[in-house]
Amino acid sequence: MNTNSGLQPKRDRRYLATWSTVFVLLVLSVVGALYYATLKVDYVWRWYRVPQYFFYQDNVEIKSEQQGEVARIETKGDQALVVVKGDDGTTQTYQVPAKGLRVDEGDAIYPGDVLGSYKQWKVGILLQGLWITLKVSMLSIVLGIILGLLTGLARLSHNPAFRWSAITYIEIIRGSPLLVQIFIWYFVVGTLINTILTKQNLPVVPPFWFGVASLTVFSGAYIAEIVRAGIQSIHAGQVEAARSLGMTSAQAMRHVVLPQALRRIMPPLAGQFISLIKDSSLLGIIAIRELTKATREVVTTSLQPFELWFICAVLYLILTFSLSMVVQYMERRTVLT
């Protein structure tokens, strides 16, 4: 989008055709070069192996729990009821899909023997990882907005306690690496909290929540600065008009300044949320099995790193792209007609 297309000379159709061709050629040559390089190192692409990490068929076996023999088998539709008469005289009934039946009447049975089996679709590890990434990101975004909004307001407060708390928080968080913060949350704060909880005979907090906390606190600091900039960008006349009507400063903030500021900071907020989704890839180091850690695990077992890391990147792209679409939609909906 040109901000001022009036400054540009008129372009003809050939100009557009030429340069779009150049663009397509550039993309193709990068992809081609990469493919050529993989051929050079004899990498064998096995894309067909990828889908199983999204969904796979699991073989579920139904096993006998006692010793004895199969007294009788009753077939009801596609289900079969296997009645096992134990040596001690008791009987047990197992339901098995008729197709997967593996025993006949009169068979001797020992504990752990497979009576039958069936196949079941299960969610693969990559999708599970994607779900964790989505969950941790969404939670952190929502909590981060709340924290950022409060901190942003505190940052602009005249009360020194509020203002200096906000400044200290923002500066510490923005000045230290996220990776270090995650370590502190898990190995320092986490250890403290969980040790105390254990001593009180209470259940411990799982790593997931320390991941959420670290991302929330991290993004809250950046969101606070975005919120502050948004509030300061609203013309002073707006507050004066609201105050001259008798509104308190809180009422003016809530009804006049914030609605306008939030609309204005939508694009930078979207950028922050996208960063947060990407930053969640660091949480693998504290044993949260999000998308990146899931991919790493799959790579170790499958030995197909090229396909899987591309898939991993694409999955992140899907998340971030849909998020920016949602924000763009909201932006368009709230823009004044």
Next chain:
Amino acid sequence: MIEVKNISKTFTVPQVVRALRNVSYRVDKGEVVVIIGPSGSGKSTFLRCLNRLEYADEGHILIDGVDVLDPKTDINAVRTEVGMVFQSFNLFPHKTVLENVTLAQTVVRRRSRKDAEDKAHALLTKVGISDKAGVYPSQLSGGQQQRVAIARALAMDPKVMLFDEPTSALDPEMVGEVLDVMKTLAKDGMTMVVVSHEMGFAREVADRVVFMDEGAIVEDGTPEQVFDHPENPRTQAFLSQIL
């Protein structure tokens, strides 16, 4: 109605400016006072001190007997009684015309939505833009926006209206419609303090005209006295430049 006793105001940021120097004045109920003067003379600061948008450094300002400068005064209660209209309108761009007029009624005056909207429609009719209730301020001309701003201030049932150069940001052909609304208000007996460069309006409507220069009231009298027989040489110089 308004009693100003010896107020001073000095701005220190960005540089030290003595905007008001020991100003005293008195506006009675139903009076229309127009303040004129060169730019930087302190007339806007004086007006903004009246509802404490600027905090005067010293002195006393009594609005209906309440001291605005007393820290114990509930300034929000005072401000609901003092309507203000700004040079740049300052309408709320994210709200429709109707919502602009109802917002403070519901939030500050705690009126029901219906009461507030009835009041808003009546006032929008009064200022002549009843057909624009549903649109956003950006869709209105400057003159229409300023009339909405007047309606918004009137919705609080103020006892005093302050106008800070209400027509200075308008295209010339729209000045008249805003001044007409103000004239109607004056006729209805509203107490008004107007900072303006509209000499015709001052002559026609004002009970008194005040000339300010360098943070002080230099001349004060009826329009005839000030415009036709100014006594102070600075007033004479100012008027000779603009008339």
